[in-house]
Structures are given as structure tokens and as C-alpha cells.
Amino acid sequence: MADIRMRVNGSIEKLDVEPRVSLLDALREHLGLTGTKKGCDQGACGACTVLVDGERISSCLALAVQYADRDITTIEGVSDPLQESFVRHDGLQCGYCTPGQICSALGMLAEHAAGMASAVTEHVADEEIELTAEEIRERMSGNLCRCGSYNGIVAAIQESAGSAR
Amino acid sequence: MKDFAYLTAHDVPTAVRAITTPGAKFLGGGTNLVDLMRQNIERPDTVIDITQLPLDQIEELPDGGLRIGAMVRNSRLAAHRLIRTRYPVLAQAILAGASGQLRNMATVGGNVLQRTRCPYFADLAARCNKREQGSGCDAIGGFNRNAAIFGASEHCVATHPSDMCVALAALDAIIELESVRGTRRLPLVGFHMLPGDSPQHETAIAPDELITAIELPDLPAAARSRYRKVRDRSSYAFALVSVAAATEVRNGVITEARLALGGVAARPWRAHEAERVLLGAPATEDSFLRAAEAELTAAVPLSQNGFKIELAKRAITATLRQLHVEGSAA
Amino acid sequence: MTYVGKPVDRVDGTLKATGAARYAAEFPYPDLAYAALVHATVARGRITRIDAGLARKTPGVVAVITHLNAPAMKPPPKPTPMDLSTMATSSSVSLLNTDEVHWNGQPVAVVVAETLDAAREAAHLVEVEYTELPATVDFAAEEANARPQKNTLLSSANTQKGDAEAALAAAPFSVDLRYTTPGVNHNAIEPHSTTAYWDGDQLVLHDATQNTTWARDQLAIRFDVPKKNVRVISPFVGGAFGGKSLVWPGTVLTALAAKVTGRPVRLMLTRESVYRTVGGRTPSIQRVAIGAEAGGSMTALIHSSVSRVGKVGGWTEQITTVSRHMYDAAALQVRQSLVRLDALPNTIMRAPGESIGSFALESSVDELAYQLGLDPIELRARNEPARNPVDGKAFSHRLLLDCFEQGAKEFGWAERAPQPRATRDGRWLVGMGVAAAYHPAWQFQANLTLRLSADGTVLVRCGFHEMGMGTATAISQITADTLGVPLDAVTIEYGDSDLPGAGTAGASAQTATVTASLLDACEKLTDGVFALARKTPGSPLRGHRRQDVTARDGGLYRDSRGESYGEILRRAGRESIDAQVGSETRLGELTGQVRFMSKFLMDRRRWMKAACGAQFCEVRVDAETGEVRVSRWLGVFDVGRVINTKTAASQLRGGIIMGIGMALAEETLVDPRTGRIVNASLSEYHVPVHADIPTIEVRCLDDPDPTMPLGVVGLGEVSVTGVAAAVANAVHHATGRRIRDLPITLDKLL
Structure with a gap:
């Protein structure tokens, strides 16, 4: 298990996740942020798109641990x-x-x-x-x-x- | 996905030491490896995150070439001013691949090492010599519409899916590799192996090596270059056939020709035969056609991919013509 | 009307655009466990050994359920018209209660674990060995073994009028053509998902379904509990297109896993598991032959089809239906036949039958037009029937030629050079194609309750479904207009089997079905309110007759006299008043079903009801590489009254886009050696992306059908019909090449 922090929609979240947990699953299953969707879990549909430091990525192919200390914006944090x-x-x-x-x-x-x-x-x-x-x-x-x-x-x-x- | 140990390498020496651990794998942007791990095609025991390595710069070399750090993201590379002006074929090739999201994640080094999209490779219930040597190849007698027409063997007919590498092959890029044993520099052309009787060996990289950089030579002809990708839908699909071309024409005569094909072989296919025909020939439709014909004479079709031979000829001709008529993509 | 017919924003738009809408895998439960499936890798056989030792040792694993340890369930019910919910049976296989394997990909084990990753890892470690049995999996190779298909409740598989073969042989002009269409998959972006938990013998299920009632009834049967013990909740469904109509393995196995573990269990199928456990559209082989006089009038029309079902189930599509209704051919013959495969049952997918049948028919009509030297629209006009061709029934409504006329004008059809390969724009060959669209109109039965409260708000409770069609928005609009209240005074509860049942969200019938009950309920409600007012001293409506009073401005009024609902209720000392259509008691259900069937059959004897339209397509084909790009589209539709012009246009566009996918790229590849789907992913199965789709213009004639509630005909499916033919016809016009085998990939044009 890895203890990580990331800023999600402006607030610092502490996460205790296995390295194999995707950023998508970390958001949906660990933080309850289900606005980000899983459509294919293999980078082929874009439903899991989130912004990392303002850049769009497919969160299903991102391991959460790789994004420790980054600034994540999900749909719940978008007001546009x-x-x-x-x-x-x-x-x-x-x-x-x-x-x-x-x-x-x-x-x-x-x-x-x-x-x-x-x-x-x-x-x-x-x-x-x-x-x-x-x-x-x-x-x-x-x-x-x-x-x-x-x-x-x-x-x-x-x-x-x-x-x- | 199998659980694994995870560590982040912050410098190259640490990374190349860590990779000597049995069952260790480098992780870049994850766009290919994480997908393969989730499908249990890759099952590493240790994953070494190399995205923090200080390999994210694009620098001009004293000899006029460019050095691209292996951790530069695909989108950054395509957006770089020097790439867009001096090597537009490379910018175009990268932009033709995947999606905006994936290009923001994928690293240059990872793109070079991405694995085939052959559907039988991706299905553990199918036979695949690349996945499991000696198990057989279900593609040869099955769905092989997108399989190789060059350099395939009775053991494997898979293609390499990268767009970027097709441009790099045309540009004579050099791959820099580092391990505890030292540094090696290999031409990208030839870095990817043809399947032969060991399709599991896909590149010249040793298990303990790390791609640290790609170098582009100073190549004035590259400023006049284009990439053309033909695929089954308008975007977000792998190539059926793609063409990277750069030419220099003086007084109507082709004085420099760089041509590579994608979607046709287990490696980005440098079209040496076509280049030979083009060099010194007049820049005319007839030369383009002859060049295409010359390259494709060696092509061998399977049951469903014969169309690629004609398609490749036409795509080559069309790309050369466009380059000649409309000029560079820059 | 204030809201009906207007481009009202969808009522759940903000929930969806902010990520607040919750889908079936998004309901939190403490102690939630996760499930993953293990799929068979043979097409037919028996499991000889199943070793879950490694899987059970995987950290976090709660249970590995196989046929060796799964509790017995009741077998899936056989579909029978006596109990419509049995139609939801997707296959006859008693999963995990048998060692038999009937299709390549059948679930043979379920793993439950503390985390999703642990469940999937353990699923990978389950070892299964099989004795393989001979299997029939190659659709194309089985064509010669096809057997005639039986008629169903909704459609006839076989029709004969005159001697069509003789008429064809005698015709001075004729085409006789063979078409093939591949299997395709729905690929809703939300994978099938279920969250299930048991409280004693009460089961609660969040399920991605188009039919909460059928799902509830099926699960009650399978787990041998009373229907009232099962609740299926499905307020938002992330796309369905028919693929979430029946009860597929994931739903049942999640409920089973929850029962075995005593915990809430969530299963979101992987994309691969969707392909392996949820059927798609059948492939087809079709023959269309048309004979005609020199002037174009058709003397013979023959349409036959071969499609497939699984040996363990499968939906029989009405592929040739279009040919029974489109053209006034003197002699007509339609025949459908089936092959049976050791394969995952195929299922309903947007316009089952008409979508692929119209490809063959409308392509042939175009070929005939070219042979006759006639404009394809003119050929259609010369064969437009006054009455339903097969049986002379009256059309309740049919403005097909108006659709063509309006479309031709707007699309610039007359300006096109009719000969193929005549128009070029740089590297592109440009072509235009046209085809008719057609889909029957259905109306089923829905129960519904209405509550009007003293604060002027209205609550509609009805177990219909929202998979993107905008039904809640349309029903809100109709409610607001019928009761004369503002749109935001209306709240709709839907997507829950505890609500009054509304049957399936399918056959383009939901809006008409719910509207009929809603109008009834509104009538009952206003009757009730009026009765209150009339009895109450001091009401300005005292002494007036019901028929002189109208519902408007939030109350009941005659001319300037009347009062608001709130005032009426308060004066009568009531907080609210209810109205109800249909009953949820066993007796009520039966009476409702009998009443519905008699009306349904009577109606069907009297009228031929359908939506129709004209599809106009422009393609650009790269002259060298054969890449096809759709560059313009116009669809003009006769879909009766349109409740919401904004959401209707979106839904019509969606059908056209699905049709473009079918025309140009989509194909589920089944390995003929193993029966295994080879491209079970969204990267290798190509649905249209943004870049494939130009501006799609859609128009509706907005002419209410007099026989349908509010004149609504239904538009969920009509717009996918004719699309592939319009594309193929445009490709022919551009290139001179006829492609009769979908999809029209570039290799076929080289």
C-alpha cells in the first residue's frame, strides 16, 4: 500500500492505495467522486478524462501513485x-x-x-x-x-x- | 492486475540499477503498459516510475540536430517549435496517433516500445507466439486484415502500431540507451526486429536498458516533409497504412528522399527501395509510382490484408505528390 | 401549448453536466465488495476441472463462486406471452448451476473481493479445463442450413402476395441482389453495471436496465422470492440502444454473489465482458429482388433474409418488415430464416430488423432506379402505396413523399449530376445518396400516478426509463401543459421497479405509452379537482359544468372565473389529490394486460402505424485510398407530433450517427474457428468519433398521428433506418462502385 496525497478539486486528499489502483478507481471508489466515468478502462473512449495541472489525461491508464502531489480536477470541481x-x-x-x-x-x-x-x-x-x-x-x-x-x-x-x- | 512493488526513480543511475531486479519494468506514461498489465499480458513484479527522471528536455545539438529526452510527452514534442518547423513530419505523425489525452500522457521512449495491436496478442485465450513462444499464431489463419505485408514470418504477422516511429525512421533518428553497463546508441531503423522465429524479441533493447533520448540529425530535407495516415475512421484509430516522406528537389530532380511506412511490418518500414528509385529521378508522378511499385514488390499478402499492397502504393504516390505540389506540412 | 413542441432544455441536463447523475455502479454502500467474471474459452463443452485454489489465496478475495459451490437458482423462465417479463430471459443457460458451456465467453465463475483489482486478479488466476464438444460457430458457413423463421407477436416473418418469383422472371427490368451485414454491438459507453444487496430475502439492485419491471420479475423467479421482495433501481442509464433490455448474466451473477457473500456487491463489466456476455445485433445475409415495368412501377418485390440465433436463445429480428410496407409491388414475397449457432444469444439493437433490412431494400431500389434511368426519389414516388401493400390496411399517417420533397429541396438534390463518378473536388470524389427510413409505431401499457399538492406542484410517478432519450423532459412538458402548471412545478419519479410499472423502454414506444396513461391520469385528476371545487361552498366554479372548465394558469378556469389548484385544495381542506392509471395488484395487472392486448390487437387490425423519413447523404471518397467521409446529412422525418424539438433532434441525430457507424466501420469479428469475438474492445471495434460526423441536419414534419396519444409516433429508432443505404448509394454515386457488404471499408473501394 502507498500513502499518497493529491490535490483534488482544490482540497488535499490523503489516499492509502495499492500501486495498481488507477487514478480513475481512486477517484470513483476511494474518494466517491463518481462523476468521472469508466467506459472501457483501456484508453479507448475518453469517459475517464480528468485534468491534471490543467492538462487532460485518461485517468484509467494512470496509476494513482504516479499522480501523487499533483493537482487533479474532475467534473465535480469544474464550474464553467x-x-x-x-x-x-x-x-x-x-x-x-x-x-x-x-x-x-x-x-x-x-x-x-x-x-x-x-x-x-x-x-x-x-x-x-x-x-x-x-x-x-x-x-x-x-x-x-x-x-x-x-x-x-x-x-x-x-x-x-x-x-x- | 497483479499487485506489484512500486518505486519512483529520480535519476538515471537509480533507474538502471533498479531495473536489474528480476521482474522489474519501467513505467512511463502508462498508456500502453498499464493497459497490458490490466489485460494480464504484462505482469511485472516491480514497476519503476521513470517519469520523474530529468529526461524531459528538447535541446539543440551543436551539429544542428535535436536531442529529445525520453520522458518528453508526445504532445510536448509535437508542439515544440523546432519540431514543427524543422521536422513537420514528426509533429504530424504524433498528432495522427491516439487522442489528445493519451498524447499528454505518453512518453517518447514509451511510444518507441509500444506493443502490437494484433487482436490475438491481446486475447489470452488465443494462440500468440509473441506472447507465448511456440504456442502458435492465430492471426495467420484468422483475422489478419491489419497484419504485416513486409517481413512477417510463419510465426508472427503482427505490425508495430506507432505513428511517431514511422517519422523517426524516415528521419534516421538515433536511440540512446543506458544501463549499468554503459551507454549505447542505435539507429531507430533496425531497432525494431522482424519476427523471424522469435517474435517475442521485439526490439534491440536489452532487458536492463533504459531509453534516455532520441536524437534527430540535422536534416534540411526534413523541413519539407509530410505524414499521411490511412485508417478505418477519421481519427483515433491505428493505421492501416501510413507514410512519412521528406524530399528535396533541385531543378526538378529529387536530390534527397526519405520514405517510411507504418502499419505494414513489425517495424516502422524504411522504404529503401523506393528511395533508391526516387534519388536522382525527376519529381514526377511517374517517378512516384515507380518508387511505390519498387518498394511493394517485396510485399507478401495474407488472406485478408492484400489490399494493403495497393493501398500502400497509392498512399506513397499521394503523399509524394502532395509534398511536391503543396509543399511541406510546416 | 406552452411547452409541448418547444426546444426545452432537458430537465436532467445540469445533473449530467456536473457529474451529479448517479449510474448503477455509483451508489455507495458500506462494506461493498467487488465482483469479476471468468469467461469460458471454448464455444461448446463441459468443464472438467476448475481450480480456484490460487484465486482463493489472493489477498482480499472473499469468494470464488463456480458451478461446484454456487447455490441452486431456478432456471431462466422460457419466454411466453402469458408473462411478458419472461421475454427478458437472455439465454436458457443456468449459469454456475451447470458444467455445460454454450458459448465462447460464457461466465464460468465469479470472484468477489474487497477491491476491484483483487477481484480481477483472482479471476485471472482461476484455472478452468474443458472437454470440448463439436460446435457450430461460423454464420456464413451455416447459410445452407438455415430454417424458416416463425412469426412473432410483433411481426410476420413470412408473407406472400401473388407469385412474386414468376412476376420477377417476367419483368422487363429487374435487380436480384445479395447483401450481407455483419454482427455489430451496442457499445453504450456505460458498461453493464449492477450493485446488489440482500436484506434477508429482500433484494435491492441498482442495475443498468431498460426495464426495471422485467428485471425485477426475472430475479424474483431466479431467486425464488416474491416479486415484491425485489427492487430494481435505475434512474440513469448510460446508453442502452436495446442492449440493456433483457437480463444478462452480469445482473443475475451480481445478485448471486451478494447472496453468497452476504454483502453488497458491485459488478461493472469490463468492456471485454460486455462483448462476451451481452449479445449484439445478428449478422445477416439478404436477397432483394425487384421487378419493374419500364415506367418504374414495381411488379415484384422479394426480400429474404438469413440471420442467426444462439442455440440457447436469441432475438429474431424482423429484417424483411420494411419490404412489407414500403412499395406498392403487385406481387410480394418476404421470407426469413435462421441458423442456430453455439454462440452468445444476439439481441435487440436499435431498430432490430429495419436497420439492416432497409440497407438491402433501399440499396436495391437505388440500383433499380439507375437501371431504369429514373431519379431514385421519382421511382419511390411512383411506387408509393395508398394502403399497406401486404394487406390493404389503412396507414394511420404517412407523409413519406412529403419528407422526400422537402428534403430534396433543402439538400439540393436536383442539382446533382445523376451519373456516377461525375463530381470531383480535388482528391475527393463527391456523391449524393438517398434512402427511405421506416419504423413501426408501437404503444404499450404503463401504470402511472399523479399527485397535485396544495402548493401547486405536481408529482408524476411512473417506472419508465431514461437512457438519454429525454423522456422525463417530454413527460414534464406534457404534464405542465395538460394541467396548466409551470414546467418547474412538475417532478417526475422514474427508473424504479417500486414505481407504477411502465414496461420496457424499447420499440420507440416509451413516450407514446407513457403519454397515453399520463393524459388519462391528468383527466382523472382534473375531474377530481373539479369535483372538489363544485362541492365546496364559496368556490367560483360552483355550478359550472366540467366540460366548460379548462386547466390553465395553475388552476381550473372558465373564462375569467375559476381558481388555482392550491385554492381549491385548501378550500376543500386537502393537502393533495391523487389520480391513478393502472393497478399494481395481481388482479389489476392481469386486467390491465387483457385490456391492453385487446386494444392492441384491435388497433393492429385497423391501422398500419409507422414513422418514416427520407435520408439524404453526401459523401466524399478519396479517389486514391478509398477513405469515405460523410460530408453532409439531412434527415426529414414524419414522426407525428414532436414533444421537444431539441431532444428529438438529438435522438434523431444519434440514430443517424449509429447508422453511419454501421455503414462505414462497425463490425464484430467472430473467429469462425473458435466462435470467439476477436475485437472485444473500443479500440479495435470502431464506433464513429467526433471527426467522422459533420453537421447532421434533421427536420420533422410535426404532423400529429390521429391514432396515437397526442399524435406522438416515436422516434428512437426510425432515424437509424435507411442510413446505411443512403451512404452506400452516395458511395456508388461518388465512385460508381456498389458495395453490398457492410461495412464499406476502404479496402472494398480500392
């Missing part, structure tokens, strides 16, 4: 106009992929703001990349939505990206 945009644009149906989509979108917007390119960026050396619908779709492709709310999700992100951010 993007969430209202998701509701208004109906970027959700069953709701199960939604927390992952929202955390991923927040991480993605930060990546874009930092000037990172994507697989559909025509010139990867460009400094400023317009966040078109095509760019959003590519950058969000790590988050599956089987209900097919993709249009609403993209619209919500566009609205959020277009506002004061």
Missing part, C-alpha cells in the same frame, strides 16, 4: 459556462460520456490557446490556428459519444470558445 452550453445545445443524451467530454473540452481549449496544432491543421508550424468545427472535431475525437450528441458538443464548445475566454 461550458457546462451550461452543453445543456443549452443538448450536447448530451444519456450523460455518461458528458463529464469526460467537458473535461476534455477544457483541456483542449487550453491546448489550442497555447498554440498546439492538430492532425487536421494544414500547416503544423502555424502560430495561430483557427478553432474551426473541423479542428474541434479532430481534437475531441478521443471522447466517444455513442448516443451521437457530437453536433451539440461541438456547438457548445464553439459557443464557449467564442465568448470571453
Whole structure:
């Protein structure tokens, strides 16, 4: 067992976990933060996306011990106009992929703001990349939505990206 | 997942000493190893977290090349200014792989060592010589649509799934390895092994070695480069075939050509035959086609993956043409 | 109406967008234990040895349950129309009560441990040996052994009108084509999950299910306790698409594990376990042959199918149903047959039958149109039936041609060059395709109670299900409008077998089903309120007749006279007033079932009811590599009245996207040597990602069906139908290639 601490949604949490426990299971089963979802447990669906020091990762493939002393934000710690945009644009149906989509979108917007390119960026050396619908779709492709709310999700992100951010 | 001892290495000497413990494994970003551990394909007794090692820098070398620390995350590498301008094929290849989340986690060293996506390798109920030597290969007589067309053997037809490595192969990258025995430098081309009769041996790395860095040579032609990935859906899927290409053309004649293929072999496939045809040839559609044909003559199809031969030819031609017509991806 | 027909935000949207909505694996219990499954690795055989020694020694393991030590359960009930809950039986195998293995992946042991990781590790260490028996697992190879399929309650597998083969042979123009569709899986992002605990002989289960009532009844049978002892709670389900309709092994085995260990037990299936224990959609082999006159009028239509079931169970899809309703062919013949495999039973998946049947039919119609030199929409118009082609029944509602007309105009259909491979944009070949969508409209039976309180709030209690369709939102809107109260005055309780039963969330029937009962209950409730007012001295409604009074503005009014519900209740000294539809007593259930069946059958004799639509697709195909990208989509639908334009559009888009997945990428690979699913993961099974999906335009004609409650037809499934054909037709238009075997992967276009 390993005694670790991590900052989760702003508060320091003490955890006593085996090294094999994933960050996802630590959040869901140890801390009761069930907003972060498990869809595949192998990095293929994005439902478990959380932000670590502001960067999006798949928490199912992260061992909790590897993230000791880091700053984790889960959906429970997110309070962003993007969430209202998701509701208004109906970027959700069953709701199960939604927390992952929202955390991923927040991480993605930060990546874009930092000037990172994507697989559909025509010139990867460009400094400023317009966040078109095509760019959003590519950058969000790590988050599956089987209900097919993709249009609403993209619209919500566009609205959020277009506002004061 | 089997329970294991966990330790974090903060410096390279500690890491390479720790790995000499029997049953120990290095853990980078976890995007491949943790998945394999959960599926019981990897069952280490000791896991050494190496993400705290001071190997997270990208530095310019005196000779004009670049040294990339093995713990640099894939997304950081793709976002680096020098990569985007001098080696756009590498930025593109990385961005074509996995998802934003996984690229933020995965390390450069881990990407090189990631293991095949052959579905029979992933299912413990199936026979797989790579997982269990001598057990047989269920892919050869089964679903092999995404299996290798180059360098496969009667024991294994798996492919290497990395996009990044395809670009690194085209760029003649060097892998730096460190162990208690010292430092070794190996070309990435040839680092991954063809299966032969021991498909369990996947790379030239020794069990006690750590990848510490990847070095890119100074290569002016790399500034004019592109990566093209063909897959079963628009994103977040492994390649059926991918092409990394860099060329230099002077007065209509190809003076430098670097070409590598992904999704076709147990290693990122450096297309030497195609390069030979291209070098000195006019930069025309005909040359591109001849180059593609020349490379694919050695391809051997299985029951379901024959289409990759034609697909690879077309992807090579299309990529070279795009590079010629539209220029660099930078 | 204030709310009905408006784009109201879904009522549970904020819960879902903040992570507060709890799914079946997310209810905390002290002393919770975790379960993991061990799967068989042979398709058919007997377990000869099972060694759990190492597993039991694993730290944290509480129990390893195998057929050697599992307590006896009652066998799964045989499906019978006498008790509809028996339809929830997913297979006839008495899991862990037998040494027999009937499919590759069947659970053969359950491990319970203190932690999830310990349970999974121990499951890996359970050693099982088998005697293998000969198994039939190769669907394609079994085609010649297919046997005719029987008719079911909901659909006919065989229909004949005239001599279709003779008419086909005599037709001046004809197509006679073979299609194949692979097995596919639902892949709801929430894996099937259950949290179960026993309190004496009372079982409480949090389960990801589309049918809490059936789940409750099945578990009561399996564990031999009265139904009232079982409670199944399922307020949020993370996607289902049919895959959570029946009771699959995980649910029963979690309840068993909880019983054996005396602890609350949670099982969330791994993604692999979902593939190995929950059925998907059957593969199919189909023949569609159409004969036509030069002018396009169809003289013969033949549609036959071969699909599969497991030897231990399986849902028989109505693959050829579409061909019984779409075209006015003079002679018609549909035939369905089945092969039986040693395989996990296949099951209901979004538009079972119509989704894959419409691929074959609507592709053939396109081919025929090209042969005749007719516009595919025009060919459909020339064969649009006035009455149901097979039996002359009246359509309750059918605006199919209006859908095509509106869609063609908006999509720019007329501007397309009809010949294939005529449009190019750089490296892309561009093509447009069209297909009809069709899905029958159903309405089942729901019990429901209403409570109106003196504070003006309304509580609706009804055991329907929310898997993303937005039913709670729609039902809130209808309640608010019918009773004339604000939307936020309405609270809905659903997803719990202790609530009045609402049957299955399936067959696109839930909204119509619940609406019928809701309208009844609202009527009863306002009658009751009016009766109170009329009897109460001082009420302004005294002396008025019921039919002159309307429910609005939070009360009952005639012109300007009347009063709020609160005032009426207070004046009558009441805190609340209730209304009820249906009864949960045994007698009440039986009477309800009989009443429902008689109305259902009468209705079916009289009307042919369905949703329909027109799917327009534009694809771009890389001329060299064959990569297909859907670049534009428009679906125009006749789905009766739309309660919520926002959530309805989402659901329609969702069906189209699932159809695009089916068209281009999805395929469950079953190894023909072993019967084992090879790509049991979301990385190797490709569902559409963001980058695959352009803006999907959807339109609804919003014309209420006069025979359905509030005119609602149901739209959960119609939008997946026709999609694969529209894609295939567009691919043909772009490339000149007809792909008749799904999915349309690039290797088929090289």
C-alpha cells in the first residue's frame, strides 16, 4: 500500500492505495467522486478524462501513485459556462460520456490557446490556428459519444470558445 | 492486475540499477503498459516510475540536430517549435496517433516500445507466439486484415502500431540507451526486429536498458516533409497504412528522399527501395509510382490484408505528390 | 401549448453536466465488495476441472463462486406471452448451476473481493479445463442450413402476395441482389453495471436496465422470492440502444454473489465482458429482388433474409418488415430464416430488423432506379402505396413523399449530376445518396400516478426509463401543459421497479405509452379537482359544468372565473389529490394486460402505424485510398407530433450517427474457428468519433398521428433506418462502385 496525497478539486486528499489502483478507481471508489466515468478502462473512449495541472489525461491508464502531489480536477470541481452550453445545445443524451467530454473540452481549449496544432491543421508550424468545427472535431475525437450528441458538443464548445475566454 | 512493488526513480543511475531486479519494468506514461498489465499480458513484479527522471528536455545539438529526452510527452514534442518547423513530419505523425489525452500522457521512449495491436496478442485465450513462444499464431489463419505485408514470418504477422516511429525512421533518428553497463546508441531503423522465429524479441533493447533520448540529425530535407495516415475512421484509430516522406528537389530532380511506412511490418518500414528509385529521378508522378511499385514488390499478402499492397502504393504516390505540389506540412 | 413542441432544455441536463447523475455502479454502500467474471474459452463443452485454489489465496478475495459451490437458482423462465417479463430471459443457460458451456465467453465463475483489482486478479488466476464438444460457430458457413423463421407477436416473418418469383422472371427490368451485414454491438459507453444487496430475502439492485419491471420479475423467479421482495433501481442509464433490455448474466451473477457473500456487491463489466456476455445485433445475409415495368412501377418485390440465433436463445429480428410496407409491388414475397449457432444469444439493437433490412431494400431500389434511368426519389414516388401493400390496411399517417420533397429541396438534390463518378473536388470524389427510413409505431401499457399538492406542484410517478432519450423532459412538458402548471412545478419519479410499472423502454414506444396513461391520469385528476371545487361552498366554479372548465394558469378556469389548484385544495381542506392509471395488484395487472392486448390487437387490425423519413447523404471518397467521409446529412422525418424539438433532434441525430457507424466501420469479428469475438474492445471495434460526423441536419414534419396519444409516433429508432443505404448509394454515386457488404471499408473501394 502507498500513502499518497493529491490535490483534488482544490482540497488535499490523503489516499492509502495499492500501486495498481488507477487514478480513475481512486477517484470513483476511494474518494466517491463518481462523476468521472469508466467506459472501457483501456484508453479507448475518453469517459475517464480528468485534468491534471490543467492538462487532460485518461485517468484509467494512470496509476494513482504516479499522480501523487499533483493537482487533479474532475467534473465535480469544474464550474464553467461550458457546462451550461452543453445543456443549452443538448450536447448530451444519456450523460455518461458528458463529464469526460467537458473535461476534455477544457483541456483542449487550453491546448489550442497555447498554440498546439492538430492532425487536421494544414500547416503544423502555424502560430495561430483557427478553432474551426473541423479542428474541434479532430481534437475531441478521443471522447466517444455513442448516443451521437457530437453536433451539440461541438456547438457548445464553439459557443464557449467564442465568448470571453 | 497483479499487485506489484512500486518505486519512483529520480535519476538515471537509480533507474538502471533498479531495473536489474528480476521482474522489474519501467513505467512511463502508462498508456500502453498499464493497459497490458490490466489485460494480464504484462505482469511485472516491480514497476519503476521513470517519469520523474530529468529526461524531459528538447535541446539543440551543436551539429544542428535535436536531442529529445525520453520522458518528453508526445504532445510536448509535437508542439515544440523546432519540431514543427524543422521536422513537420514528426509533429504530424504524433498528432495522427491516439487522442489528445493519451498524447499528454505518453512518453517518447514509451511510444518507441509500444506493443502490437494484433487482436490475438491481446486475447489470452488465443494462440500468440509473441506472447507465448511456440504456442502458435492465430492471426495467420484468422483475422489478419491489419497484419504485416513486409517481413512477417510463419510465426508472427503482427505490425508495430506507432505513428511517431514511422517519422523517426524516415528521419534516421538515433536511440540512446543506458544501463549499468554503459551507454549505447542505435539507429531507430533496425531497432525494431522482424519476427523471424522469435517474435517475442521485439526490439534491440536489452532487458536492463533504459531509453534516455532520441536524437534527430540535422536534416534540411526534413523541413519539407509530410505524414499521411490511412485508417478505418477519421481519427483515433491505428493505421492501416501510413507514410512519412521528406524530399528535396533541385531543378526538378529529387536530390534527397526519405520514405517510411507504418502499419505494414513489425517495424516502422524504411522504404529503401523506393528511395533508391526516387534519388536522382525527376519529381514526377511517374517517378512516384515507380518508387511505390519498387518498394511493394517485396510485399507478401495474407488472406485478408492484400489490399494493403495497393493501398500502400497509392498512399506513397499521394503523399509524394502532395509534398511536391503543396509543399511541406510546416 | 406552452411547452409541448418547444426546444426545452432537458430537465436532467445540469445533473449530467456536473457529474451529479448517479449510474448503477455509483451508489455507495458500506462494506461493498467487488465482483469479476471468468469467461469460458471454448464455444461448446463441459468443464472438467476448475481450480480456484490460487484465486482463493489472493489477498482480499472473499469468494470464488463456480458451478461446484454456487447455490441452486431456478432456471431462466422460457419466454411466453402469458408473462411478458419472461421475454427478458437472455439465454436458457443456468449459469454456475451447470458444467455445460454454450458459448465462447460464457461466465464460468465469479470472484468477489474487497477491491476491484483483487477481484480481477483472482479471476485471472482461476484455472478452468474443458472437454470440448463439436460446435457450430461460423454464420456464413451455416447459410445452407438455415430454417424458416416463425412469426412473432410483433411481426410476420413470412408473407406472400401473388407469385412474386414468376412476376420477377417476367419483368422487363429487374435487380436480384445479395447483401450481407455483419454482427455489430451496442457499445453504450456505460458498461453493464449492477450493485446488489440482500436484506434477508429482500433484494435491492441498482442495475443498468431498460426495464426495471422485467428485471425485477426475472430475479424474483431466479431467486425464488416474491416479486415484491425485489427492487430494481435505475434512474440513469448510460446508453442502452436495446442492449440493456433483457437480463444478462452480469445482473443475475451480481445478485448471486451478494447472496453468497452476504454483502453488497458491485459488478461493472469490463468492456471485454460486455462483448462476451451481452449479445449484439445478428449478422445477416439478404436477397432483394425487384421487378419493374419500364415506367418504374414495381411488379415484384422479394426480400429474404438469413440471420442467426444462439442455440440457447436469441432475438429474431424482423429484417424483411420494411419490404412489407414500403412499395406498392403487385406481387410480394418476404421470407426469413435462421441458423442456430453455439454462440452468445444476439439481441435487440436499435431498430432490430429495419436497420439492416432497409440497407438491402433501399440499396436495391437505388440500383433499380439507375437501371431504369429514373431519379431514385421519382421511382419511390411512383411506387408509393395508398394502403399497406401486404394487406390493404389503412396507414394511420404517412407523409413519406412529403419528407422526400422537402428534403430534396433543402439538400439540393436536383442539382446533382445523376451519373456516377461525375463530381470531383480535388482528391475527393463527391456523391449524393438517398434512402427511405421506416419504423413501426408501437404503444404499450404503463401504470402511472399523479399527485397535485396544495402548493401547486405536481408529482408524476411512473417506472419508465431514461437512457438519454429525454423522456422525463417530454413527460414534464406534457404534464405542465395538460394541467396548466409551470414546467418547474412538475417532478417526475422514474427508473424504479417500486414505481407504477411502465414496461420496457424499447420499440420507440416509451413516450407514446407513457403519454397515453399520463393524459388519462391528468383527466382523472382534473375531474377530481373539479369535483372538489363544485362541492365546496364559496368556490367560483360552483355550478359550472366540467366540460366548460379548462386547466390553465395553475388552476381550473372558465373564462375569467375559476381558481388555482392550491385554492381549491385548501378550500376543500386537502393537502393533495391523487389520480391513478393502472393497478399494481395481481388482479389489476392481469386486467390491465387483457385490456391492453385487446386494444392492441384491435388497433393492429385497423391501422398500419409507422414513422418514416427520407435520408439524404453526401459523401466524399478519396479517389486514391478509398477513405469515405460523410460530408453532409439531412434527415426529414414524419414522426407525428414532436414533444421537444431539441431532444428529438438529438435522438434523431444519434440514430443517424449509429447508422453511419454501421455503414462505414462497425463490425464484430467472430473467429469462425473458435466462435470467439476477436475485437472485444473500443479500440479495435470502431464506433464513429467526433471527426467522422459533420453537421447532421434533421427536420420533422410535426404532423400529429390521429391514432396515437397526442399524435406522438416515436422516434428512437426510425432515424437509424435507411442510413446505411443512403451512404452506400452516395458511395456508388461518388465512385460508381456498389458495395453490398457492410461495412464499406476502404479496402472494398480500392
